[in-house]
Amino acid sequence: MTRSEKNVRAVVLAAGLGKRMKSELPKVLHPVLGKTILGRVLSALDGLNLEHIHIVVGHKADDVQAYLESQPPKTPWSTHLQKPQLGTGHALSMVAPALATFKGTVLVACGDTPLLTSETVDGLLEAHQGQKSIVSLLTTVVPDAKSYGRIVRDGQGRIEKIVEDKDANEKEKQIKEINPAIYCFQWPEIKPGLTGLKNDNKQGEYYLTDLIGWAVSEKLPMASSVAYDWKEVSGINSRLELQEAGRLLRDRVITKLALESGVTIVDPESTWISPEVTIGADSTVLPGCFLEGDIEIGGNCIIGPHTTMTGVVRVGDSAAIIQSLVTDSEIGNDCRVGPFAHIRFNSFVGDETRIGNFVELKKTTVGTKTNVSHLSYVGDAEIGHGANIGAGTITANYDHISKTKNRTVVKDGASTGSNSVLVAPVTIGKEAVVAAGTIVTKDVPDESLAVGRARQENKADWVSYKKRQAAQKV
Numbered sequence: 001m002t003r004s005e006k007n008v009r010a011v012v013l014a015a016g017l018g019k020r021m022k023s024e025l026p027k028v029l030h031p032v033l034g035k036t037i038l039g040r041v042l043s044a045l046d047g048l049n050l051e052h053i054h055i056v057v058g059h060k061a062d063d064v065q066a067y068l069e070s071q072p073p074k075t076p077w078s079t080h081l082q083k084p085q086l087g088t089g090h091a092l093s094m095v096a097p098a099l100a101t102f103k104g105t106v107l108v109a110c111g112d113t114p115l116l117t118s119e120t121v122d123g124l125l126e127a128h129q130g131q132k133s134i135v136s137l138l139t140t141v142v143p144d145a146k147s148y149g150r151i152v153r154d155g156q157g158r159i160e161k162i163v164e165d166k167d168a169n170e171k172e173k174q175i176k177e178i179n180p181a182i183y184c185f186q187w188p189e190i191k192p193g194l195t196g197l198k199n200d201n202k203q204g205e206y207y208l209t210d211l212i213g214w215a216v217s218e219k220l221p222m223a224s225s226v227a228y229d230w231k232e233v234s235g236i237n238s239r240l241e242l243q244e245a246g247r248l249l250r251d252r253v254i255t256k257l258a259l260e261s262g263v264t265i266v267d268p269e270s271t272w273i274s275p276e277v278t279i280g281a282d283s284t285v286l287p288g289c290f291l292e293g294d295i296e297i298g299g300n301c302i303i304g305p306h307t308t309m310t311g312v313v314r315v316g317d318s319a320a321i322i323q324s325l326v327t328d329s330e331i332g333n334d335c336r337v338g339p340f341a342h343i344r345f346n347s348f349v350g351d352e353t354r355i356g357n358f359v360e361l362k363k364t365t366v367g368t369k370t371n372v373s374h375l376s377y378v379g380d381a382e383i384g385h386g387a388n389i390g391a392g393t394i395t396a397n398y399d400h401i402s403k404t405k406n407r408t409v410v411k412d413g414a415s416t417g418s419n420s421v422l423v424a425p426v427t428i429g430k431e432a433v434v435a436a437g438t439i440v441t442k443d444v445p446d447e448s449l450a451v452g453r454a455r456q457e458n459k460a461d462w463v464s465y466k467k468r469q470a471a472q473k474v
């Protein structure tokens, strides 16, 4: 998109209660594939290079505000409080003071349409500006008109008005062309219509949709375009619709990965990948994977079965991540991870390294060609290149009394024996060896052996002695 719209502002309506969600969480903050419904709408708008996004908040406004501050849109933005919430028309009028000196296009979208794309909104903007309209809207034809506003057309097929489901008569209820609630308005030309809205309807609300009927009666130039995919503009009103949106988004992402990125997705039904994820060509995603977040995976990888990745994750080329959980970490090229590994909290795994079954890495850097192959907990550590962390090696990194975490350093080529405990802070020197079962409490110099365990004693013939004793008792 090349548009740089210095005279286009968006308004996102996100103040409503969302009663049908039956939730303590505001509707617009429910997640769809790892990002909130509102966040997904804002991402679509971010793709348009707009001058500003005005977000109308009301129900649990503090929660929505806090969310926006933690994950702000890229476009300059502000919130506008609507209290009480008297309808979508009333919501838009909350932004009017901020538009006092503005002249241009106001693009209105609802905060509850997570599948909206930049392309669709851009198409409407183009129609609006190209046709020099005052009011433009998107319409779409759906198989089930549910609670949507119906588009009423006259004998010549021209739009006459929008009738809300609750206010529609039997004939109007049959209409399958609905209002997805995405509009362009010329500002300040539509201001009189907005101020003149009435609430004499079944819901006692000021409907934004009445602006369409007003524009028709004022004979203002109007453009409309029909959305090619009704699913894209579906609003979320219930948990069922939230599920459905998640599935639709998943299908869209998986189709794109398969057709455009050259990724094999073995079982789309059991695979959940968010739109933010990129995967390189000739990678395969096996069944049961859940990849949600800012994730980049290279080419030629095998992911899964049953691998979960969340947060910010980077995986190089030709890596295999089998039945594992990876959060906010980076894994290099040609690595083999899992099954059942847990890599988290800013961990970094170098190229050609092996992280095996039941290994947890926390805030740990592992060099290249190193093995942490079985049953280890490695936290707050720095492991060098070509090192070997033996089965059951544990970093004792936490001091329960001072509540502090301490660092462990294992230098290049060092090796820890099975069942050793590295009591941090401690350093294992270059090419040093820690004997199996050792509890390391002080630094081990380079190329040295650390042994710290009770010396073994063998008692010859102990078993036969015990057996003879037992026989005599009978």
Ligand code: UD1
Residues within 6 Å of the ligand: 013, 014, 015, 016, 017, 056, 058, 082, 084, 085, 086, 087, 088, 089, 090, 091, 110, 111, 112, 147, 148, 149, 150, 162, 164, 178, 179, 180, 181, 206, 207, 208, 209, 234, 235, 237
């Ligand atoms: C609205 C439209 C309907 C359309 C449907 C598409 C109106 C009157 N109706 O109905 O024609 O088919 O969207 O999904 O506009 N909101 C506020 N303040 C309010 C009321 C709502 O900010 O006072 C926000 C909500 O948070 C939501 C959006 O506006 O994001 C739409 O509100 P909602 O109650 O879901 O409207 P619908 O009944 O779905």
Ligand code: CA
Residues within 6 Å of the ligand: 112, 235, 236, 237
């Ligand atoms: Ca809605």
